[in-house]
Amino acid sequence: MSALFSLPLFWIAVTVLVFEGAERISRATKRHPLAQPLMIAVPVLMLALHVTHTSYASYIQATDFIVFLLGPAVVGLAVPIWAQRKMIKRLALPLGLALAAGSLTAMISVGGLMWVMGAPHVLITSGLPRATTTAVAMALSEQLGGVPALTIVFVAISGMMGAMVALPMFNRMGLTDHRARGLAMGITAHGFGAARAYEDHPVAGAFASLGMALNAVVSALLAALLVLTGW
Amino acid sequence: MFDALALLLVCQLLGEVIHRLAHVPLPGAILGLLLLLLWLGLVRKERPKLGAVTGWLTAHITILFVPATVGLIDEGSVLTRYGIGIAVATIISSLLTMLVTVAVFRWALRFSSLPDERWEEEL
Numbered sequence: 001m002s003a004l005f006s007l008p009l010f011w012i013a014v015t016v017l018v019f020e021g022a023e024r025i026s027r028a029t030k031r032h033p034l035a036q037p038l039m040i041a042v043p044v045l046m047l048a049l050h051v052t053h054t055s056y057a058s059y060i061q062a063t064d065f066i067v068f069l070l071g072p073a074v075v076g077l078a079v080p081i082w083a084q085r086k087m088i089k090r091l092a093l094p095l096g097l098a099l100a101a102g103s104l105t106a107m108i109s110v111g112g113l114m115w116v117m118g119a120p121h122v123l124i125t126s127g128l129p130r131a132t133t134t135a136v137a138m139a140l141s142e143q144l145g146g147v148p149a150l151t152i153v154f155v156a157i158s159g160m161m162g163a164m165v166a167l168p169m170f171n172r173m174g175l176t177d178h179r180a181r182g183l184a185m186g187i188t189a190h191g192f193g194a195a196r197a198y199e200d201h202p203v204a205g206a207f208a209s210l211g212m213a214l215n216a217v218v219s220a221l222l223a224a225l226l227v228l229t230g231w
Numbered sequence: 232m233f234d235a236l237a238l239l240l241v242c243q244l245l246g247e248v249i250h251r252l253a254h255v256p257l258p259g260a261i262l263g264l265l266l267l268l269l270w271l272g273l274v275r276k277e278r279p280k281l282g283a284v285t286g287w288l289t290a291h292i293t294i295l296f297v298p299a300t301v302g303l304i305d306e307g308s309v310l311t312r313y314g315i316g317i318a319v320a321t322i323i324s325s326l327l328t329m330l331v332t333v334a335v336f337r338w339a340l341r342f343s344s345l346p347d348e349r350w351e352e353e354l
Contacts, residue, residue: 015294015297015298016294019293019294019297036293037293037294038293038296038297038300041294041297042297042300042301042303045297045301046301046303046304049301049304050304056301056302056304056305059298059301060298060299060301060302063297063298066294066295066297066298067295067298067299069288069295070260070292070295071243071259071260071263072236072239072240072243072260072284072288073285073288073289073292073295074243074258074260074261074263074264075239075242075243075246075260075263075264075267076239076264076267076281076284076285076288076289077264077285078242078264078265078267078268078271079267079271079281079282079285081268082268082271082272090343090344091340091343092343093339093342093343094335094336094339094340094342094343095336097335097336097339098332098333098335098336098339099332101331101332101335102328102331102332102335105324105327105328105331105332106324106325106328109320109323109324109327109328110320110321110324113316113319113320113323113324114313114316114317114320117313117316117320119313119316120309123309123313123317127317127320127321130321130324131324131325131328134292134296135260135292135295135296136258136260136261138296138299139258139260139261140258142258143256143258147302147306148299148302149299149300149301149302149303149305149306150303150306150309150317152296152299152300152303153303153310153317154317154321157317157318157321157322157325158321158324158325161321161322161325161326162325162329165325165326166329169326169329170333175333177337179336180332180333180336180337181333183332183333183336184328184329184332184333184336185329187328187329187332188325188328188329188332189325191289191292211332216261216264217261217264217265220257220258220261221257223256223257224255224256224257227256228256
């Protein structure tokens with residue numbers, strides 16, 4: 001039996017199966033934010049590891065094939081950037097400045113706040129890429145010496161904030177420019193923000209996915225600077 | 232289907248090579264993204280299949296995060312100690328980031344050719 005638990009196929013199959021179940025629950029609850037597939041699947045899989053006495057190290061090794069697909073997904077972010085090249089050209093300056101400012105604010109504020117709270121270095125590092133899309137955040141976290149699992153917690157909270165708080169806040173501020181609304185949601189709340197922005201207005205959605213994709217590149221450049229300065 | 236997938240994989244592979252050989256401190260996949268952008272600019276043609284493959288990956292990406300997130304199983308002590316701090320820091324950081332992004336974008340718009348809302352018809 002324990003030989004079975006060391007087969008990559010076993011854990012890949014279990015992961016896909018559990019995720020499919022979580023997907024169905026999510027759909028049955030009409031995509032309720034508290035019934036996200038990730039939040040349902042992860043505890044179930046943790047329980048499965050516990051019951052089978054499997055270490056996380058062997059699980060992550062077994063599921064390498066699933067994690068591998070994150071790479072092509074990141075590369076594919078070039079497609080939305082390319083599709084919107086005309087808009088990028090016309091708004092180059094405001095987009096560039098807003099991205100630089102937004103990216104820097106996201107990193108410095110979360111890192112600074114965690115530092116003030118006395119968090120250990122590895123936790124501060126894990127939080128830095130919080131505003132980027134999950135696949136990119138995981139790669140940047142690893143590169144900077146963080147823990148991808150902890151990074152995902154920051155990324156998920158960022159996403160929920162963007163999805164729930166952004167639009168009411170902008171409405172209260174009297175901000176009607178769908179470009180600015182979408183861009184801000186994409187930069188701080190990646191895919192969650194973009195999905196909510198699309199529901200609000202197609203222009204906001206387009207700017208949100210652009211903000212998300214460009215922020216992945218800008219944040220990677222900022223992280224590279226950190227690496228070069230010896231973070 | 233496979234030509235689009237091959238394009239993504241080759242870009243990532245070249246990105247990894249550059250990352251390792253030239254010690255560029257960017258993840259291979261991000262370098263791959265930049266290479267793909269370059270390729271799309273150099274070889275201009277309609278690419279419906281590339282859009283289909285990246286669209287499929289994006290639509291089903293959540294499952295790719297599952298194995299890493301299960302890693303929280305080993306982070307229980309960090310989460311009990313700093314969980315609330317993580318939430319507070321992330322919430323404040325999110326609000327700040329949105330306000331700064333909006334303020335800078337709106338301010339810098341005055342220097343662009345599309346400063347007001349007329350742009351909407353042009354999309």
